[in-house]
Amino acid sequence: MAVFVWLTSLVTVMVLQSANNPEDKISMEPVFTFDPADLEFIDYENMTFGCPYTCQEIIMSVLIGALFLAAVYQHKLLKREIKEMNTVFGQCIKGDGEMSAVSNFYSETECLIKDMKRKSKAMEKRFKKIEQRIPIKEDLELIKDDVDYLKDSWSNQYTTFSLLDINLNIKANSEDLKVQLAEIQGRFDAAINEVEGYMVEDEGILKSIVGDVQMLESYFEMKGIFSAAKKGDLTFIQSQNIDETTTDDDGANCLHYVCRGGNVTLVEYLVNTKQFNVSKKTKFGSTAFHEASASGSLDIVKWLWTNTQVNIDEGDDVGATPLHIAALYGQLLVVHWIINNTSCDLLLKTKKGATCLHFAVVGGNLKVVKLILTEIPRSINLQLDNGATPAYLACQYGHLEILKYLVEKNANMKMKSFDGMSYVHAASQGGHLAVVKWLVKEQGCNANDRDLDGASCLHFAATNGRASVVAWMMKEGGAKVTLDNLGGSPLHNAAELGHFEVLNLVMRKLYTCFDFVFCACNNQVIKALLDNGCDVNITDNDGLTAAELAEKCHQSGCAALIRGEIK
Incomplete structure (x- = not known):
């Protein structure tokens, strides 16, 4: 070769x-003629090649x-x-x-492409029907069938189909709904989708398109008119036959959604042209004013107050006013405007006795807390119906900077809730170690405070599995392991709820036969006590050992485990 x-x-x-030699001419004569006589003239000795x-x-x-x-x-x-x-x-x-x-590569491929196009057109029709607010169950089932077909046909063959330049885009209401193969397979991070001209969340269309028909139906129900309302699409809303009775599952109508989005022009259209009632409430009692306050839509707040007959002190189902809600969500500008431009009652309480300062502390926005406390300083030590003060809530929710500010403004650190819980109780219950340390070390609070039931801060930390708080309080906070009024220890609380990390921290502090009997239903706890050197021979006031007490309480399995008769 x-x-x-x-x-x-x-x-x-x-x-x-x-x-390349134009002067050379092709000759028909032989280029070499042989004559035997010529051989005798050849000098073989001096011949060269x-x-x-x-x-x-x-x-x-x-x-x-x-x-x-x-x-x-x-x-x-x-x-x-x-x-x-x-x-x-x-x-x-x-x-x-x-x-x-x-057998026939190209013909088969052509058929496949045609089939894909047919499926794409079918899906396009289904999406158009849904966009027209006709979420017929049969249509949704057909979409599911289409999607299942695409998933089965395109599985792991994205590169191959890209070579064939198959168009994976589906037209939806003059916008591209880009349904890439990778997205159909669940790669939501690659999603850039548009429905009705709006960017939509991955979890909406993509999680639905992989086969969850119920989610798809719910998604389009929410993302239709209500999505346009929240986005402020006046043209789309004007094209729809809607009124204030068109609501979602929570009773929110388009006006509520517009107030969440912040388009004051659309609010004017709905109120003045479509005659929406601004006092219409959701299932949770929220009005348009509540929604605008929560979202920080100051322009809408101003417009509603100036152009409608809104009740600034109207409460939702828990009695929270727009001022409460704005404070909770940290909407500083809205809080400032309501305080200075309306006739709202700054000390108005909810059904459980919370003022706007309580809400602001729970929300965790220090600037809002400072603003409210500047306007109504006398609210600093007001209590909820359960006795909790703003400072107590700061401890419960772990807002250390807010707590420090309240203390700076003379918050009463000795006040307790009506069940006897102190600030250290609240912080321990929530597992806020930084707050616990500050209270005990900087403010001199008692780590061994007990509530009306005799429960210590350690009880609350153990009950909620706050291992870091338990460890610090026992090592550096000076907390002691004590029994509550019912004879329960932090060990009991941790064992009952299965907080074994806390259990290991506490078990060396208190070993009694009562622990065995209390934990009789949990062999893992009993074994842990035995493994850590618990003395099984100690007796109670009646002279009964742990095993004897277990038998008396009809816990024969527990007694056998304590005696070592079973493993």
């Missing part, structure tokens, strides 16, 4: 040489031969790749589990 290639290259060079071609011509012929060989090799590779591609498409077309070859 190599010799053939070299000879071919040599002939090529000769032809090129002749072509020469090459009729130059070195440059020989190198050129070799290079041409190499290129020819490379072309042949590349041809073989291409044939192999085509064969492999046939196999891949055979698998794709025949199904996930079969590897049979495709």
Whole structure:
């Protein structure tokens, strides 16, 4: 093969040489004639051999031969790749589990593409119906069927179909709904989708399109008119036949959604043209004013107060006014405007006795807390119906900076809730170690305070599994392991609720037979006590050991485990 290639290259060079010599003429005469008599004149001893071609011509012929060989090799590779591609498409077309070859690659591929286009058109029709607010269950089922087909057909073949330039876009209301294969397979991070011209969340369309029909139905129910309302699409809202009775599952209508979004022009349209009632409430008692206050839509707040007959002190289902809600969500500008421009009652309480300062502390916005406390300083020690003060709530929710500010403004640190819980109780219950440390170390609060039931701060920390608080209080906070009024220890609380990390911290502090009996239903706790050296021979006031007390309480399994009769 190599010799053939070299000879071919040599002939090529000769032809090129002749072509480059226009003076050379092709002669029909032989280039060499043989005469036997000529042999006697040949000087064999001094004869030399020469090459009729130059070195440059020989190198050129070799290079041409190499290129020819490379072309042949590349041809073989291409044939192999085509064969492999046939196999891949055979698998794709025949199904996930079969590897049979495709007899007619191009015709099969063409059929597949046509089928995909047909499916895309079918999906387009379904989406258009849904966009027209006709979420018929049969249509949703058809969409699910289409999606299942696409998932099965396109599984792990994204690169292959990209080579065929298959259009994966589906037109939806003059906008591209880009449903890429990767997204259908759940790769939501690659999502850039548009429905009705609006950016939508991955969890909406993408999680729905993978087969959850119920979620899809709910998604389009929420993302239709209400999405447009929240986005402030006046043109779309004007094209819809809606009124204030068109609500979501929570009773919120378009006006509520617009107030969440902040488009004051659309609010004017709904109130003045569509005659929406600004006092209409959701299932939770929120009015348009509540929604605007929560979202910080100051322009809407101003417009509603100036142009409608809103009740600034109207409460929702828990009695929270727009001022309460704005304070809770940290909407500083709205809080400031309401305080300074309306006739609201700054000390108005909710049904459980919370003022706007309580709400602000829970929300955790220090600037809002400072603003409210500046306007109504006398609210600093007001208590809820359960006795909790703003400072107590700051401890409960772990807002240390707010707590420090309240203390700076003379908050009463000795006040307790009506069940006897102190600020350290509240912080321990919530697991806020930084607050606990500050209260005990900086403010000198008692780490062994007990509520009306005799429960210490350690009880509350153990009950809620706050291992870091338990560890610090026992090591550095000076907390002691005590029994409450019912004889329960922090060990009991941790064991009952399965907080074994806390259990390991506490068990070395209090070993009594009562612990065994209390934990009789939990063999893991009993074994942990035994493994940590608990003395099983100690007795109670009646002289009963833990095993004897367990038998008396009809806990024979517990007694056997304590005695070591079972493992």
